[in-house]
Amino acid sequence: xxxxxxxxxxxxxxxxxxxxxxxxxxxxxxxxxxxxxxxxxxxxxxxxxxxxxxxxxxxxxxxxxxxxxxxxxxxxxxxxxxxxxxxxxxxxxxxxxxxxxxxxxxxxxxxxxxxxxxxxxxxxxxxxxxxxxxxxxxxxxxxxxxxxxxxxxxxxxxxxxxxxxxxxxxxxxxxxxxxxxxxxxxxxxxxxxxxxxxxxxxxxxxxxxxxxxxxxxxxxxxxxxxxxxxxxxxxxxxxxxxxxxxxxxxxxxxxxxxxxxxxxxxxxxxxxxxxxxxxxxxxxxxxxxxxxxxxxxxxxxxxxxxxxxxxxxxxxxxxxxxxxxxxxxxxxxxxxxxxxxxxxxxxxxxxxxxxxxxxxxxxxxxxxxxxx
Numbered sequence: 001x002x003x004x005x006x007x008x009x010x011x012x013x014x015x016x017x018x019x020x021x022x023x024x025x026x027x028x029x030x031x032x033x034x035x036x037x038x039x040x041x042x043x044x045x046x047x048x049x050x051x052x053x054x055x056x057x058x059x060x061x062x063x064x065x066x067x068x069x070x071x072x073x074x075x076x077x078x079x080x081x082x083x084x085x086x087x088x089x090x091x092x093x094x095x096x097x098x099x100x101x102x103x104x105x106x107x108x109x110x111x112x113x114x115x116x117x118x119x120x121x122x123x124x125x126x127x128x129x130x131x132x133x134x135x136x137x138x139x140x141x142x143x144x145x146x147x148x149x150x151x152x153x154x155x156x157x158x159x160x161x162x163x164x165x166x167x168x169x170x171x172x173x174x175x176x177x178x179x180x181x182x183x184x185x186x187x188x189x190x191x192x193x194x195x196x197x198x199x200x201x202x203x204x205x206x207x208x209x210x211x212x213x214x215x216x217x218x219x220x221x222x223x224x225x226x227x228x229x230x231x232x233x234x235x236x237x238x239x240x241x242x243x244x245x246x247x248x249x250x251x252x253x254x255x256x257x258x259x260x261x262x263x264x265x266x267x268x269x270x271x272x273x274x275x276x277x278x279x280x281x282x283x284x285x286x287x288x289x290x291x292x293x294x295x296x297x298x299x300x301x302x303x304x305x306x307x308x309x310x311x312x313x314x315x316x317x318x319x320x321x322x323x324x325x326x327x328x329x330x331x332x333x334x335x336x337x338x339x340x341x342x343x344x345x346x347x348x349x350x351x352x353x354x355x356x357x358x359x360x361x362x363x364x365x366x367x368x369x370x371x372x
Contacts, residue, residue, distance in 0.1 A: 057139055066147060199249070217249045234273060235273055239278070242277075243264075258298065261301070263301065292318070301315050318360075
């Protein structure tokens with residue numbers, strides 16, 4: 001803002017110089033067709049007393065009285081000081097002109113007629129107070145002009161400051177959001193790796209060959225996690241391939257009494273983009289709480305892209321809550337998912353979840369226009 005104000009000051013100075021220059025040179029516009037002036041230098045000097053008085057009271061208000069009293073809400077002081085200035089200057093102008101420019105009658109001659117005010121064909125004599133009142137009104141208008149200009153500049157500077165403050169706030173919030181997203185990704189990747197390694201560790205005990213294949217599959221998943229998801233949004237088709245690989249990896253250690261039903265209804269040529277690792281937390285949660293090795297259990301996974309670009313992910317699973325001794329995942333997945341949704345899709349998503357008849361259902365619907 002300081003730089004913008006400094007850039008405006010030369011223009012403001014030029015405007016003031018031009019304005020007062022025109023005001024002081026006004027008498028020279030009275031040139032007749034013969035190229036001579038109807039105004040003598042003595043008359044010009046007499047005329048200049050008034051503009052100089054206007055200039056003084058203008059800048060006395062502009063630089064001192066308005067900032068010190070008017071903008072400080074000391075309105076009474078401001079008005080009283082200006083009234084005193086108007087009276088003193090008006091009377092001072094009158095007496096200065098009386099002393100220096102009003103011709104004195106020569107000795108022995110009758111006194112000169114009083115000045116007359118012409119209106120049409122009629123003449124109206126008036127006293128010297130007419131000029132005092134005229135100058136006082138002009139000085140009042142000059143003060144009003146100074147006040148209006150000063151308030152206009154103050155409003156423009158305040159508005160500029162407000163816009164810059166809003167822009168700084170927006171940029172700060174954007175930087176904060178980006179930092180939070182990076183932090184959430186940093187949390188999510190180790191969380192995902194921890195859950196997967198726990199599964200492979202359990203698999204080694206009863207099937208080393210499957211565990212070896214699982215490690216190979218895990219390397220492909222990690223390649224996506226570490227290299228392919230560094231952007232804010234990725235192609236939905238890549239995210240779906242990642243989820244398919246993850247589900248296949250999880251299915252290796254499952255017993256026959258677990259039913260897994262997966263349906264990805266996504267066009268092969270879909271150009272839709274989505275935040276990476278967005279749905280994996282829901283799938284992880286389903287495998288964590290929906291699987292029992294002693295009782296029949298199931299997981300139903302549906303991810304559908306509608307014609308209007310809306311994404312709907314619904315996951316249903318049997319519910320077998322873990323006890324306090326099971327700390328795998330530490331619940332950070334769903335917490336991070338909620339934060340990422342708030343940051344990436346504010347007011348553009350709905351997430352409903354709950355337990356009914358011992359079945360946990362999670363339905364996430366995303367209006368995906370932000371990432372297209």
